[in-house]
Amino acid sequence: MSKIQPVVAARNIVKELGQGAAMVRALKGVSIEINPGELTLLMGPSGSGKTTLLSILGCILAPTSGEVSIAGETTEGLDPEGLADIRRRHIGFVFQSYNLFPTLTALENVRLALDVRGVKYSETIVRAETALREVGLGHKLRSYPSRMSGGEQQRVAVARALASTPSIILADEPTAALDSENGHAVMALLADIAKAESRAVLAVTHDPRTHAFADRILKIEDGQIISDERPADSSDNVMRYDLNKRRKLNA
């Protein structure tokens, strides 16, 4: 049986922030692999380095030292445009504050992410509509973010990440701004995406309610991975939750 190729592989990542006496070593030699078909949670207290690690894995920050490869492509020596190209082709983001464009409708927000990737005009409409229907927002295509609840906005953000069919979706505290019900809905969606699409999902969180959806939980503290666990019954939880939740969302 052949070994599963990781979507993201990071080796000995060190990241120093600031200079001179103010210099802080945010990551101290982190090595991880994120596999397709899994929802991985990255958990840790504030200041532990989880957002820094997410930024490096998302090709937004370059590590001080160490190697990162995304879908088999190394990021070493790439300039900002090269890193943007990797993000464009392989990575989808879901942000804590949704980061939707307030002047664009839900459909346009998703289409914009596709347009950035050079997808044809007509195709952007089809793919954006499909992605929004998949997250249960088929009835909100022409709604502006200000007319949507936090949960709906986050689902638009998930649809935006989903529409571009990335190899990995990186989510930064996706449930932090949501109530319990919406938080569950979004996590179920991410778990579903990881399962159904055979892509990797990595979510940074310190919300214990998200444990039930995880295939794998990485814990980071003081710039180092301190544990890497696989909850035994996670897939059962997720599937059960998914089905119930999906019905509710689509209703």
Place this chain on the structure above:
Amino acid sequence: MILTLAIRNLFHDRIRLAVTLVGILFAIVLVAVQLGLYVGASRMIVSMIEKANGELWITSYAAKSFEDSGFLEGHERYAALSTPGVAKVVPLIASFSKWNKPQGGSQLSVIVGTDVEDGGLAPWNIVAGDVEALKLPNAVALDQTYLDFYGIKGLGEIGEVENQRVRVTAMTHGIRSFTTIPYIFTTLNRARRLFGLSSEAATFFLVQLEKGANRDAVQKELQRRLPDVEVLTKAELKSRSIDQWLFGTGAGASLIGGALLGILVGTVIVAQTLYSSTKDHLNEFATLRALGSSSSYIHKVILAQAGLSAVLGYALGMTISMIIIFFSLNSALPIIMTPALAFWLFVLTAGMCSISAVAAIMKVTKIDPAMVFSR
């Protein structure tokens, strides 16, 4: 999507959009009026030269303009007629003189002495009387724009030029002078008499060429044969006249200076509003960058915003400019808008808005996509 995002960003803050458009509008109106005045003044200055039928002009040495040139003795005409390539040489007089008003007082004017049948220069836009009426004793033609200047009311009235009685037998419309010193048309011989010149003298000899003659070669040959005078092309004399009246007096510099000021103010206002709009949307641009957009994609959004501002500002600015131009048409110095000027104004507006976008582009170039995580 670039255009959609640019439009939404632009119309999101209506007050800022209004400020941007007012800035562009102000610049366009100022530049259109200043350059329109420049074009109007230039056309006015060269109108006589333009209407005259002469490819080459023999003038006294260092003639400054159509109105400000010395007299030639007359032998130049015969030297020119014997030059190969010359078909015809037409004498023309143009010189400053004094018009004495019937009720007292005087007005500086320019006497234009020309015989219409020579095919050199004839008064145009005649609205009262006719060209033939200039052949009547002591006849002159004036432009009705300047009736008040002359102190007369219309045809048949008597005035004095160089202390000699003249009668108004024809009236033109729209033959205006940039210097506000009006033109008075009369016959060549009457003009010679008024100035006490010999029967061969003239201010200019208009040289008409034979078909197929090489203008430059004829000009060179004429200049060789007449070393004491100047032989200018129509374009050269027009350029001298414009230099004399627009730049010699500083009027042109002030018009161009005003236009430059308009461009400067417009650029600053647009740059400021575009920069502040970009700053307000910085998080969105950082999100775009995090989503993998290239720098050029974001630059295009900003340039599209600048371009849209330019189109809207230009449309508004030109509308107001055209209204001002319409009301200036019958004034002493009409503002002229030509298709070429309108085109270049649009290019200028687009350029102004593009330059204004530079600061905003520099701001987003330094954007750190990591800021999406710190929101």
